[in-house]
Amino acid sequence: MTKTSAATPILQVTGLRKxxxxxxxxxxxxxxxxxxxxxxxxxxxxAGKTTAIEVIETIHxxxxxxxxxxxxxxGPSFKESIGIQFQNxxxxxxxxxxxxxxxxxxxxxxxxPLDEIIAACSLEExxxxxxxxxxxxQRQRMLLGIALxxxxxxxxxxxxxxxxxxxxxxxxxxxxxxxxxxxxxxxLTTHYMDEAEYLCDEIVIMDHGRIIERGRPRELLLxxxxxxxxxxxxxxxxxxxxxxxxxxxxEGFVALRCDDTDRSLRDLVASGIDLSDIxxxxxxxxxxxxxxxxxxxxxxxxx
Amino acid sequence: xxxxxxxxxxxxxxxxxxxxxxxxxxxMPVFLIFxxxxxxxxxxxxxxxxxxxxxxxxxxxxxxxxAVGDVALLHYEHVSQVPYEGLEKPLDRLAHHQLDMVVDxxxxxxxxxxxxxxxxxxxRMLRSEGSSPLAKRTVTGAAIRYVDWFIPGMIGINILFGSxxxxxxxxxxxxxxxxxxxxxxxPLRAIEFAGAQVLSRFFIVAFFSALVFLGTxxxxxxxxxxxxxxxxxxxxxxxxxxxxxxxxxxSRIKSEEVAGGLMNLITWxxxxxxxxxxxxxxxxxxxxxxxxxFPITHYVEASxxxxxxGAGLAAVSGNLAVLGAMTAAFLLAAAALFKWE
Numbered sequence: 001m002t003k004t005s006a007a008t009p010i011l012q013v014t015g016l017r018k019x020x021x022x023x024x025x026x027x028x029x030x031x032x033x034x035x036x037x038x039x040x041x042x043x044x045x046x047a048g049k050t051t052a053i054e055v056i057e058t059i060h061x062x063x064x065x066x067x068x069x070x071x072x073x074x075g076p077s078f079k080e081s082i083g084i085q086f087q088n089x090x091x092x093x094x095x096x097x098x099x100x101x102x103x104x105x106x107x108x109x110x111x112x113p114l115d116e117i118i119a120a121c122s123l124e125e126x127x128x129x130x131x132x133x134x135x136x137x138q139r140q141r142m143l144l145g146i147a148l149x150x151x152x153x154x155x156x157x158x159x160x161x162x163x164x165x166x167x168x169x170x171x172x173x174x175x176x177x178x179x180x181x182x183x184x185x186x187x188l189t190t191h192y193m194d195e196a197e198y199l200c201d202e203i204v205i206m207d208h209g210r211i212i213e214r215g216r217p218r219e220l221l222l223x224x225x226x227x228x229x230x231x232x233x234x235x236x237x238x239x240x241x242x243x244x245x246x247x248x249x250x251e252g253f254v255a256l257r258c259d260d261t262d263r264s265l266r267d268l269v270a271s272g273i274d275l276s277d278i279x280x281x282x283x284x285x286x287x288x289x290x291x292x293x294x295x296x297x298x299x300x301x302x303x
Numbered sequence: 304x305x306x307x308x309x310x311x312x313x314x315x316x317x318x319x320x321x322x323x324x325x326x327x328x329x330x331m332p333v334f335l336i337f338x339x340x341x342x343x344x345x346x347x348x349x350x351x352x353x354x355x356x357x358x359x360x361x362x363x364x365x366x367x368x369x370a371v372g373d374v375a376l377l378h379y380e381h382v383s384q385v386p387y388e389g390l391e392k393p394l395d396r397l398a399h400h401q402l403d404m405v406v407d408x409x410x411x412x413x414x415x416x417x418x419x420x421x422x423x424x425x426x427r428m429l430r431s432e433g434s435s436p437l438a439k440r441t442v443t444g445a446a447i448r449y450v451d452w453f454i455p456g457m458i459g460i461n462i463l464f465g466s467x468x469x470x471x472x473x474x475x476x477x478x479x480x481x482x483x484x485x486x487x488x489x490p491l492r493a494i495e496f497a498g499a500q501v502l503s504r505f506f507i508v509a510f511f512s513a514l515v516f517l518g519t520x521x522x523x524x525x526x527x528x529x530x531x532x533x534x535x536x537x538x539x540x541x542x543x544x545x546x547x548x549x550x551x552x553x554s555r556i557k558s559e560e561v562a563g564g565l566m567n568l569i570t571w572x573x574x575x576x577x578x579x580x581x582x583x584x585x586x587x588x589x590x591x592x593x594x595x596x597f598p599i600t601h602y603v604e605a606s607x608x609x610x611x612x613g614a615g616l617a618a619v620s621g622n623l624a625v626l627g628a629m630t631a632a633f634l635l636a637a638a639a640l641f642k643w644e
Binding site for chain 1: 305306309312314320404481482484486488489490644
């Protein structure tokens with residue numbers, strides 16, 4: 001596998017468009033993905049995330065735009081370099097997890113040994129079970145295993161933890177971190193903010209087929225919400241107290257909007273105020289999305 | 304080749320582990336064969352069939368009747384005439400009880416099979432019409448049971464359904480539920496995928512057809528006048544042909560409901576109009592012409608010729624050529640039409 005210089009993105013997408021009839025599912029997006037990074041595509045259902053990555057994966061043809069892999073237009077061998085976990089996948093029935101992995105493994109010229117896949121995705125406990133008799137989390141781990149059979153340099157995960165319980169999500173994140181640790185590049189779509197904040201080095205936010213914001217999650221939050229909000233019960237704050245950042249009263253609480261969280265907290269400790277019921281609130285990507293579009297990322301009713 | 308083999312093996316595992324489909328594949332044809340064997344022990348059919356050689360005079364016309372006598376029997380209700388050019392073919396059918404009587408208007412003779420009950424009654428009726436100028440000739444020969452005549456048709460239906468549902472339905476299901484999309488994301492090529500499906504299905508259909516045939520043969524002892532090898536060749540060509548038809552059928556359809564409707568549209572006319580359940584002899588010319596567009600007709604004609612009449616390769620080569628040409632046309636159409644999604 002050819003490695004390119006650090007300057008060349010592993011994936012470069014320019015002016016990508018895809019319409020279904022009148023619906024502009026992807027309306028001119030540009031992406032640049034660094035090798036070894038986790039790149040998140042966020043947006044509500046119907047934002048065009050899945051269409052965008054399926055066009056990039058060459059599952060669908062683009063109406064317009066170009067996709068460069070390691071600086072060259074994607075060709076037939078592209079499929080050998082990438083791994084895909086679709087949002088919804090059915091598999092041939094009456095096969096065990098091991099047989100399913102073996103089937104997909106046989107479709108690639110240089111597959112990774114199955115034992116490594118099984119270990120990397122923690123499949124040991126249900127490896128000989130019928131692939132239809134798995135829990136949600138087990139099934140997603142098996143599908144991740146299928147996506148990894150060819151040891152891809154670039155892995156696409158389309159909403160991999162949707163519908164999983166918190167424990168199974170954590171478990172899945174751990175596996176993705178393991179993949180990143182091996183220097184692989186991950187492109188992840190999700191509508192979970194915490195998932196993107198936890199896993200992604202860089203994100204784009206999509207809405208109605210367009211990218212409306214991009215950057216590192218932390219930097220985006222700083223850019224849009226510079227301040228941390230510190231709240232204390234009014235009863236705990238002696239009248240006439242002065243603070244290092246602007247304060248206001250909010251229904252039984254005093255809210256401080258601080259640029260320097262660390263200094264503000266140290267000042268509060270020094271002031272001797274009872275901090276038993278303090279809350280420190282950092283804005284998350286959901287707040288950012290709400291701010292950018294006026295609707296919630298996880299909310300209902302998006303088109 | 305490795306990719307082809309992997310998909311082939313996976314498909315076989317999927318099929319043989321699906322117990323309910325497996326059982327259905329066996330029970331339905333076996334049930335029908337035994338059902339027909341007991342319902343129609345020999346001869347079969349409730350109409351009397353008379354093979355007629357030479358031009359038939361219309362009822363009551365005295366001019367032609369003067370030559371051979373007015374054979375009123377030919378115009379009875381429940382008596383059907385089957386016209387023939389020469390004597391050889393109808394006499395053969397008479398010997399096998401597929402005709403009840405043969406009348407040669409040219410020579411003024413009639414033939415009956417002495418072992419045939421229907422022939423006996425027809426002859427009594429012919430005589431009861433008064434002094435018949437027709438001279439009596441007899442042939443001998445044991446009856447071919449309906450089930451002997453029916454078994455090639457039953458195997459044909461088995462092949463038809465096994466191929467259309469096993470390839471057609473399965474690929475449509477794979478397309479609808481996303482199995483095909485998952486394969487599309489890999490280096491697997493459409494031709495490798497389709498080839499593996501065809502080969503897997505070929506062995507499955509061949510295996511079940513043989514199982515049904517040999518299993519029922521143990522009890523019913525079918526008539527086998529010709530070459531086993533030739534029969535195997537005819538079966539193999541028919542299976543490949545109908546699987547190819549299944550591929551065309553499944554190349555674009557996305558929903559199983561549409562597939563089900565289309566499959567009924569294809570299979571029912573084939574079963575009814577191809578002479579599987581009843582002979583097309585004596586039916587209007589357009590029906591016999593129409594039947595030639597169905598692959599199963601050519602399969603049934605060739606199989607019956609081999610099993611009942613002991614036909615050789617030359618005699619069935621026409622049917623085989625048509626099956627081969629249809630297969631090529633179906634495969635080309637499937638290759639042109641196929642879509643993963």
